Amino acid sequence: MDSAASYETNHRWFAALWERAVRREGPRNIRNRTQVVSGVHGRTLELGAGLGTNWRYLPEGVDYAGIEPDLAMLRRASVHAAKENRPIALEAAGAEALPFASEEFDSAFGTLVLCSVRDMDLALRELFRVLKPGAEYRFWEHVRPRSNLWGRLFHLATPAWSRIGAGCHLDRETVDSLKSAGFEIEELHAHGMWALGVARKPAESLTPAV
Numbered sequence: 001m002d003s004a005a006s007y008e009t010n011h012r013w014f015a016a017l018w019e020r021a022v023r024r025e026g027p028r029n030i031r032n033r034t035q036v037v038s039g040v041h042g043r044t045l046e047l048g049a050g051l052g053t054n055w056r057y058l059p060e061g062v063d064y065a066g067i068e069p070d071l072a073m074l075r076r077a078s079v080h081a082a083k084e085n086r087p088i089a090l091e092a093a094g095a096e097a098l099p100f101a102s103e104e105f106d107s108a109f110g111t112l113v114l115c116s117v118r119d120m121d122l123a124l125r126e127l128f129r130v131l132k133p134g135a136e137y138r139f140w141e142h143v144r145p146r147s148n149l150w151g152r153l154f155h156l157a158t159p160a161w162s163r164i165g166a167g168c169h170l171d172r173e174t175v176d177s178l179k180s181a182g183f184e185i186e187e188l189h190a191h192g193m194w195a196l197g198v199a200r201k202p203a204e205s206l207t208p209a210v
Contacts, residue, residue: 001108004044004056009069009070011039011072012034016072019051019076021185022051022053024058024093025053026074028134031141032054032111032140032196033054033057033111033165035196036054036055036057036058036109036138036139036140036147036161036196037054037058037109037111037138038057038059038132039107039109039138039198040058040059040062040107040136040137040138041059041062041106041107042062042063042105042106042107042179043062043063043065043104043105043106043107044058044062044063044064044105044106044107044108044109045066045067045100045104045105045107045108045109045127045130045131046064046065046066046067046108046110047067047095047108047109047110047113047114047123047127048065048066048067048076048095048110048111048112048117049066049074049077049090049114050068050072050073050077050113050164051073051076051077051080052066052077052080052084052088052148053111054109054111055080055081055084055086055088055210057181058086058107061188063087064087064089064160065090065091065097065100065105066088066089066090066091066105067090067091067092067093067094067095067098068093068198069094069095070090070092070094071091071092074092077090078090081176085194091124094117094118094123095113095114095117095126095127096117096118096119096122096123096124096126097126098126098129098130099131101130102129102130102133103129103130103131103133104115104130104132105130105131105132105135106132106135106138107131107135107137108127108130108131108135108136108137108138108153109137109138109139110137110138110139110140110141111139111140112141112142113141113142114141114145114172114174114177115141115143115172115174116141120172120174120199121177121180121181124180124181124183125176125181127181128181128182128183130203131175132201133201133202133203133204134182134200134202134203135198135201136198136200136201137178137183137196137197137198137200137201138197138198139174139196139197139198139199140194140195140196141174141191141195141196142194142195143146143172143173143190143193143194143195144174146190158163174195175190175195175197178199182201182202183200183201184197184199184201184202185197185198185199186198186199186200198206
């Protein structure tokens with residue numbers, strides 16, 4: 001398995017801009033975050049904790065762990081975590097090499113994160129590994145539009161956008177990748193470039209030994 005350090009980044013300017021952006025989020029984004037995060041329970045993993053924007057929506061009593069590979073984001077998140085009235089465990093790690101035991105988590109979630117992982121298929125295999133059988137992964141992502149025209153345009157724009165957007169890809173087939181990793185899609189709300197839903201690790205799944 002690759003080391004977590006191999007996935008670390010340090011986008012200082014992007015972290016600063018993102019902090020300004022999330023402070024001005026509108027009702028739709030807040031509603032999406034609430035829908036995703038409010039359904040987690042037990043031992044819970046967040047892929048891409050970012051600045052800690054989702055923490056305010058966590059239910060009481062969850063045992064939270066978050067990973068974040070971008071060191072600039074992690075520094076800002078650590079400052080915010082110190083102000084929280086709940087334990088916030090953060091790890092400097094990439095989703096492609098999760099520093100957790102197999103079948104450790106009761107639930108997991110991610111918002112606007114799978115677009116920027118370096119290897120989404122590997123990240124989803126790792127997510128599948130650390131979730132207990134029957135556990136949910138709750139997500140809100142921007143994805144490649146289903147329209148052929150818009151899909152091609154997003155694909156053409158991705159190389160340039162990825163350079164200025166801290167590795168963000170506009171053309172990922174995230175829902176299909178979740179299925180390929182072994183997840184069952186239980187709920188999906190997709191419109192244009194947005195997908196919000198719930199994927200579940202089958203209850204009878206056997207996690208391969210690593």
